[in-house]
Amino acid sequence: MACIEARGLRKVYGATTALEGIDLRVTEGRILGLIGPNGAGKTTALDAILGLIPYEGQLTVLGRDPWSSREQLMCDVSFIADVSVLPRWIKVSQLLDYVAGVHPRFDRTKAESFLGRTTIKRTSKVRELSKGMVAQLHLALVMAIDAKLLVLDEPTLGLDILYRKQFYDSLLNDYFDKTRTIVVTTHQVEEIQDVLTDLMFIDRGRIVLECSMEEFDARYLEVMVNPEHLAEARALKPMHERPVFGRSVLLFDGANREQLEGFGEVRRPSIADLFVATMTDPQSAIRNPKSNSGGVQ
Amino acid sequence: MTAQPNPRPLFSATTEANGLSHEGLPTQPLYWSVLRELWENRSIYIAPLIVACVQVIGFAISAVGLAERRRALLLLDPIKHRAIEQPYDASAIMMIFTVFVVGVFYCLDALHGERRDRSILFWKSLPVSDLTTVLSKVIIPLVILPIISFAIVICVQLIMVLETSVVLVTHGMSPASTWTIIPFFQDWLVLLYGLVVLALWHAPIYGWLLLVSGWARRATFLWAVLPVIVIEIFEKITFGTSHFSAFIGRRIFGFAPHAFYFGTHGPSIESLSQLTPGRYLSSPDLWLGLLVAAAFLFAAARLRRYRGPL
Numbered sequence A: 001m002a003c004i005e006a007r008g009l010r011k012v013y014g015a016t017t018a019l020e021g022i023d024l025r026v027t028e029g030r031i032l033g034l035i036g037p038n039g040a041g042k043t044t045a046l047d048a049i050l051g052l053i054p055y056e057g058q059l060t061v062l063g064r065d066p067w068s069s070r071e072q073l074m075c076d077v078s079f080i081a082d083v084s085v086l087p088r089w090i091k092v093s094q095l096l097d098y099v100a101g102v103h104p105r106f107d108r109t110k111a112e113s114f115l116g117r118t119t120i121k122r123t124s125k126v127r128e129l130s131k132g133m134v135a136q137l138h139l140a141l142v143m144a145i146d147a148k149l150l151v152l153d154e155p156t157l158g159l160d161i162l163y164r165k166q167f168y169d170s171l172l173n174d175y176f177d178k179t180r181t182i183v184v185t186t187h188q189v190e191e192i193q194d195v196l197t198d199l200m201f202i203d204r205g206r207i208v209l210e211c212s213m214e215e216f217d218a219r220y221l222e223v224m225v226n227p228e229h230l231a232e233a234r235a236l237k238p239m240h241e242r243p244v245f246g247r248s249v250l251l252f253d254g255a256n257r258e259q260l261e262g263f264g265e266v267r268r269p270s271i272a273d274l275f276v277a278t279m280t281d282p283q284s285a286i287r288n289p290k291s292n293s294g295g296v297q
Numbered sequence B: 001m002t003a004q005p006n007p008r009p010l011f012s013a014t015t016e017a018n019g020l021s022h023e024g025l026p027t028q029p030l031y032w033s034v035l036r037e038l039w040e041n042r043s044i045y046i047a048p049l050i051v052a053c054v055q056v057i058g059f060a061i062s063a064v065g066l067a068e069r070r071r072a073l074l075l076l077d078p079i080k081h082r083a084i085e086q087p088y089d090a091s092a093i094m095m096i097f098t099v100f101v102v103g104v105f106y107c108l109d110a111l112h113g114e115r116r117d118r119s120i121l122f123w124k125s126l127p128v129s130d131l132t133t134v135l136s137k138v139i140i141p142l143v144i145l146p147i148i149s150f151a152i153v154i155c156v157q158l159i160m161v162l163e164t165s166v167v168l169v170t171h172g173m174s175p176a177s178t179w180t181i182i183p184f185f186q187d188w189l190v191l192l193y194g195l196v197v198l199a200l201w202h203a204p205i206y207g208w209l210l211l212v213s214g215w216a217r218r219a220t221f222l223w224a225v226l227p228v229i230v231i232e233i234f235e236k237i238t239f240g241t242s243h244f245s246a247f248i249g250r251r252i253f254g255f256a257p258h259a260f261y262f263g264t265h266g267p268s269i270e271s272l273s274q275l276t277p278g279r280y281l282s283s284p285d286l287w288l289g290l291l292v293a294a295a296f297l298f299a300a301a302r303l304r305r306y307r308g309p310l
Helices: A042-049 A092-102 A108-116 A131-143 A161-175 A213-219 A227-234 A257-261 A271-280 B029-040 B043-062 B066-074 B078-116 B130-170 B176-181 B184-215 B220-239 B243-253 B255-259 B277-281 B284-306
Strands: A002-013 A016-027 A031-035 A056-061 A077-080 A149-153 A181-185 A198-203 A206-212 A220-225 A240-244 A247-253 A264-267
Touching: A002 A042, A002 A181, A016 A042, A016 A181, A016 A198, A016 A206, A031 A042, A031 A271, A042 A056, A042 A149, A042 A181, A077 A131, A092 A108, A092 A131, A092 B029, A108 A131, A131 A161, A198 A213, A198 A271, A206 A213, A206 A271, A213 A220, A220 A227, A220 A257, A227 A247, A240 A271, A247 A271, A257 A264, B029 B043, B029 B130, B043 B078, B043 B130, B066 B078, B066 B130, B078 B130, B078 B176, B078 B184, B078 B220, B130 B176, B130 B184, B130 B284, B184 B220, B184 B243, B184 B255, B184 B284, B220 B243, B255 B277
Parallel strands: A031 A181, A031 A198, A077 A149, A149 A181
Antiparallel strands: A002 A016, A002 A056, A198 A206, A220 A247, A220 A264, A240 A247
8 A cells, every 4th residue: 555645746835846746655664765955845745745735736645635634644644843843831741641632543651661761751841851852752752653654854853873873773673563654854864774665865846766775775886996997987887986085986876796896895885975976966867766777686 | 666565464453543542532632732721821820810819918908997997887878888899899800801811912822832832843743633723722711711710709709708707807896797798699690691791702802813823923912903003093094983993992892781781870780680691692793703703713723724833
């Protein structure tokens, strides 16, 4: 079942086009990373999916139109739309009472047990908690909701590395199972590389790359080329080249691994490197894998 | 995505969301949302309580010399005895005015604060509709504040009776004159009636304030009040009339001639026969006002759909 399905999803704010009619299909049980520069349209896409903004085009989330039925949708969808949107005046115990009182799929015991692993006190107000604790609190609430789709928009922005690591660890170990779907945007791409099952790059309102992580591993290879093979390697049309410690690192899309091993050390590129390659050179921007013949081994 | 969907395991065949909470109890979004307003806006009960404290202390101070005054009063014509009621009436009127002011400022912030502190993104992540949210907010001035003021006025008046009685007893007088002269139960009935009348009459004002608080990006008070002043000035300059001012005045004070019969003795209520609920309920101004209030609230709920953080 498609969890999110969009066709020609378009959003215009005045003179700016935030989304240029994107097509999107996210199936159940995936963890999709939505990566893009600032102002690329990530948050706009998520806002449309969450029923927070009206849009043009077709969009169904779990079989519903998000704009016209946000409150029903929110029984099955959870989101952390930004860091620190929890009201600062509320007490932790009040927050638990409120969510338990209004949410049919909230399991309070679960939330309490997640909170039990933190140092957050029930009597504290949100304003008294550190930024990391607020993120822990919000995550505890969200993980105690038996939702089908979880949307995270920059959930770890401004948190230190310990909290960030712990955030994704909890998400994977205590929450994610194959019946749930997670969509996440972040600028800290390196941290979610091993979390994702799917990857999508978005730039200026368009999807510029869309692939599963299996395809990613199969298609993209990075070689630290020995100087004597540089010309030879360049002839294979790498999508990107960058200097590292005086040597050149070339990123290839769909090249033959054995051939590349002749030039130097071959390794898996990071999402961040692919992102930079894709964004800095629009000419070599990778098309949708379906339209790319022979690239995948 | 190109990847195939994973087969859904059997154990995930959970029951559909049917408005039951995880423990099997029905969810009560409106109830919890009203409670949430009370958690957030403690001025709803703290402001009236402070006024109540001031009243109780002020009355205690004024009770110096009360025994002599009461002795003198009781010698007068019984018609003048009702003068001792005056501080009790004043406490009730002061409380009604207090909760009106609290209600006005509460409404101006109700749909603005959640956008200002970005918490609207959290509230919108929960299965609570915009209409439920707006209703939970208007329930505060229409239901909660009248109940609070009613309860506090009764408490304040009972304490005032106690204070009076202590003074009278210590001066060797019977305290009973207070409650034989003042018909407390009748007064409380009038107060209750007055609070209901006032809440319904002011409903469009609260609706307007909520709409402005959901619409304006800043300075909600100015946006709420300025248009009224501008229209009044415009009308005065252009036509030399002040129908709009009169209209606004009726929206604030116009409940009285509909809901009460004052006779010729000025604005005092001596008996329950002066309450005219029939005339009040058959007043088109009341129903038009309620209709406008409903329209404002509906507009505020629609508007909230489009609203995000400021």
